[in-house]
Amino acid sequence: MIEIVPREQPSRRLTTGVPLLAAIGSLLLAAIPLAFAGAPIFEAYGQMFTGVFGSLFSFTEMLTRATPLIFTGLAAAVAFRAKLWNIGGEGQLYLGAMAAVWVGTGMIDGPPILLVPVVLLAGAIAGGLGMLGPALLKTRFGADEVVTSLLLNFIILIFVQMMLEGPLKDPMSLGWPQSEPIVDEAVLPQLIAKMRLHAGFLLAIGTAIIAHVIMAMTVWGLRIRAVGENAAAARHAGMPVKRIFLAVAFASGALAGIAGVSEVAGLKGYLTSDLSPGFGYTGIVVAMLAGLSPLGVVAAALFIASVFVGTDSMSRAMGVSSFLADLTVSMSLICVLLGGFFARFRIRRVRTEDAA
């Protein structure tokens, strides 16, 4: 018989080592489908590596891909800390992008120093409101925010498609459902000439640091952790539990909204309904991989972006399906969840005691 006993105090080495081991483990596990696809395994890994680190272009591409993942990862991490299950990052991302396009395509004029913050703020507010709804439904009526925030994603995406066919449609787009381009003053500047990497990446890193400071060093962070860990005791201690919950919901939605702004104003320049290949959902994986730590989110986003970009380039070079990237990311999540379990519990073999 085996027994599962919780570890009294999971060690630092375990809590930080587990995600790392999980990342390596998932890469190794990717060898199995690679072998099935008939690709030479070592060569494939080599291609994957050079696809990310082989050139300045490929490396900056990876960072570009990581940018929205850091934002959506932070959105999930902050919410999950308060046990608010925001699964609506994808929808909030589109709300943010739509607000950016609405404000940033000529609605207001001004220099970049004014317009960029305004566009970011508009996207943050739109995303924040997008999560405030499900959170209010939860605090008012007890509606499960997993369901409401998830379903809202589909509503928002269809709404975006409707807007792109209607009011937001660019008359110059030759019939394509896309928005007018963001005005130059609202565009997030490039960081390196001729590379797609934009200021959104620095903003993401900065946001992660701010989130870390808030969670670890402020009263607000302590309140969020308190509400997430034991809402009853937090209420007993006089904390405004509902208000904290709603504030976290708004902040989480706002972070996902900024991911949308960053993609529109930093990368694409205009809004289409395929702006995000599921960044909102992948953000959840990023957050779990990071153990809900804001700084860990940066590392996890870089890892997942590397897997995506590396596998993309490998699949092109080797002629195997690019779905391998999704597979590797999924396996890393499973590895992390399993690893997290072993970090928190130990398995003990117990011999059945003989009856006296």
Added chain:
Amino acid sequence: MALPTTPVPHALPGSGATLLASDNRHEMTKPSPVLSLRGMTKRFGSVLAADHIDLELARGEVLALLGENGAGKTTLMNMLFGQYTADAGSVHVWHEDGAEIILPPGQPQAAIEAKIGMVHQHFTLAENLSVIDNILLGTERLLHLNRNRRAARAKLEALMIHSGLEAPLDRKVRELSVGERQRVEILKALYRDVRILVLDEPTAVLTPQEADTLFASVRSMVENGLSVIFISHKLREVLAFSDRIAVLRHGKKTGEMVTADADTHSIIRMMIGEEHDMPERTPGTPRDSVLKLDGVSIHPTRETRGLSDVTLDLKGGEIVGIAGVSGNGQSALARVLSGLLAPNAGGIEIGGERLAALTPRAALSHGIGRIPEDRHHDGIISALSVSENLVIERLGDADVQRAGFLRRASMAKNAEALSAAYDVRGPGIHARSALLSGGNIQKLILARVLETHPNVILANQPTRGLDFRAAAEVSRRLIAARDAGAGVILISEDLDEVLSLADRVLVMHAGELTETESRDRASIGQLMAGHAA
């Protein structure tokens, strides 16, 4: 019951139990035993939850198991069912044929195979399934395709006629009343052919009429050979329904008697004990009124009993002890004073201000320090560190934060000082408070409450589950706070504690608070049982 003449010891398949020769020929005159717990002992850390408890149960007998919360009833039953592994002691069960087996410790399956069943106080039914599915759940093989439901239904219908317990087999459990659900729980046990049935506080959720029906059915089953252990603290029921009474107190069996020879007084004497091991009480010196409750009423809900017209005038410098059997409105009163529950009627006067209701924030700002009943659930946030838990009620204070940033150094200093002053022991102030023992968690809460020098202290079951030393320390702190001028409301089920600490004694029964001048256990016990003194 015939005894085997040549007993052959052999292992019982599946349960790991060993068959022993029955050696009870000399007990032939007594009713044949079905269950015997011998020397059951269980220690949790420094608390001895069960201390060499012996218990016998005869065939066709109803044994009432009495005791306060924390007396060891649940621990004992959990050992019987193999949910806890006993540190010492053994569980003996006799089969129909007189064969004696010893249940292997720590194996619930063995208890099930020995035909022991339990009906928990909190039902364990799946609300979205029908009654029959709930009853069959767990009796069928997981991958069995042809469920033999017709046979099962026939057996259940026979059982229902036999026992007089009626339940609508095809209705969903969520549509059933509480009384019906309880009948389903009992049918579930009977369907498994139990010979020994444990009923844990079966009438806690029933109306008196439902309780009467239940007792009548159980009686008729007992006449057919069922043996029942009946856990309760309602004396009237115990006297009316049981054959024999065993009383537990502080993990020990303090008495046993035949119900026919017992009366309320003798039972209460066994339950609350007569020893005086607490130090002699020093009287307080009451000062001005610090808190007044004026006709506070709470409508009862399904979960908690309400309050009816509770009036209380708490002076500074006195400890008011509220005695009573739990579930009589104490938790509603505590929730009102903690700011978690708004009264439906009445008012609260504190610091010269009259309020209709408190919030936790308002309670704190008016100087009410609260020691909650469930210290793990309401008292601490176990994932936060000791130093964080010490300040969660005053996060706005200048020594805790500056411009919204936590002052970690100052918090650490505060935590070091309080840990030393209140003797909070554990792996350190930065460790998660989950790692502290129950006694140290209580000291942490005490430190957090008392360091703010509250005018009013609500101490709800402050020593429950603590060992003697920790409990004495809590008592000493409460007396010191009283002597410094605070008014203390002490809610406790432990009458000893109330009598040794309180300057005034009030008894809570059925949501009403009655003050008594008496210090006599028996007459307070009468009030606790709802009789006028």
